[in-house]
Amino acid sequence: MGDAQRLPGRAASAVAVLVLFAAALVSCGSSGGEPSAEAAANQLTEWEPPGEEARELLRHAEQLYLAGCLRSRGVSYSVRTPDRVPGPPRPFPYGIDDMAWARSHGFGTALRQEAAAYAREDPNRRYRHALDGRSQAAYDRKTAHCARAAGNALYGDGERWQRTDAAARAVTAEVREAVRERPRYRKAQAAWSSCMRGEGFDVTSPLVLAAYFGHSPAPERGAAVAEARCVTATGLARTGRALEPAVRAKVYAEHAAVLEEHGAVLAEAVPYARQVVAQLDHR
Template sequence: MRRLRTAPVAAALAAAVALAGCGGTGAPERAGASGAEPDAGQVRVLARAEQILISRCMAARGFAYAVTEPVREEGAARSFPYGLDDVEWARAHGYGGRAERAAAEARAADPNQRYFHRLAARDRAAARTALMGASPTGLSATSPTGMTLTASTEGCIAHAQRSLYGDLAAWFRAKVVAMNLRPAQEERVRRDPRFVEAVGRWAACMKEAGRPYASPAASRQAAAALTEGLAPDRADAAETALAVTEATCATSTPLGQVSQALDRAYGEEVRARHRADITLGHRLQNAALPLAERVVSQYDRATSSGGSHD
């Protein structure tokens, strides 16, 4: 069984937001049920509250931590895990290169990233320990992909999540499951013989179009190679031309329909297998909402009045 430890500081700074509202991908339960999936607004409140609690904890340990909003990747929000199958989207966005560059620039400008990078090596190590704990031990959970992830029960991320969700081990387990439902789902689709056969027919279409790539993944890798070193406008044009060809072949062969049907079927199967942990995560999120709303309300009032954020 594969094991994966927690990410370095740069990734953890983003993950501290994303992990707060990982939610399930299945149909929401009846309104008012304790296991009902939180809506998008509630997820944002939970994420913001976690950021605020991390910031307070880091300040108490002598380090800065800015409360930031997640980077929004406009235009690249759609996911095509099995290959582009929307010709109009491909014409408008290519593979999403423009949006990816904008998102990368926004991440590079993140005040927490800049703060950590400016610290001297010794202080950076101390700040990392304050944020994530000394070592990724104490929490362990196996994801739907079979990978075991570990994290620390110490540090400000753990402190914030314990404050919100109470049972840190249960939240970590539910979070790991929720974040890896889609990877497990996609893994099953790609192994299915029907998908493999559809990719073969797609590859034949691509070869006829002068793009001899064996898979959509190979096509995307080729796009990266084709655009390397080009000015942004020329890179976008080259990327878009290849993306449109990929999408045209996906819609003119069975690949688009087959991948969508398999994705739905395996998605239901994966969610059913992990329903207990999905529901547990929703229950923990719903129970945390009253505290999260108070934390956010107090912070916003203090911010607007120019007072303390604590």
């Protein structure tokens, strides 16, 4: 009997959802016909990395599955609710262009520190640390088993998904790096750098500025505000966004197989994750 079927204290409907959840992903991909080359190209160009809301949904569904699996093995496990989990800093790949955000958060150091503190306070970590050596080893084995089971239930093949997701994230990073190398962007960045010297910061790019100042919340806000002022004045972020579509089409075509697989798995995983959360999240 599978892990989903052994979840203790769950209603039959919840068990049924998880059984179908795993079975559907194992058999996914059996569509009745091949899409045209033009349709496939359009779908690929429109591919976007999942937003934080989708990723949080997937993480929460995985945690619920993991908790049920571990509890069925006599292991205490606390699921931390998404609305209490600190989110990551907002991304600004071509420089901060939101003055209000810069004034409030700088480069996001305080947000990262809050997330790190939240992770340290994880009750599951405290539970593990309270165990003796032999019990910790048993706990680790059970956790590894249940984490694999949760990943396989959600994505069909959890380990393969991790590799595919990492590769897709790398594609997104490659697009942004390619944009930054375009002559039009480099010209705008040179204008931004000149503007920043007028603000008292001798830096060549927003990435350099964030790396230098992004460690202490108080002083970084002044640097971030100066960055936002110059990004707005020179149109740096606007230039980056304008260049992205053409760059994205080229880079995506070079990584078509990875992005197609990534999109196909998400198309199955996200709707099932919603069902799992609806059935098993008893807050």
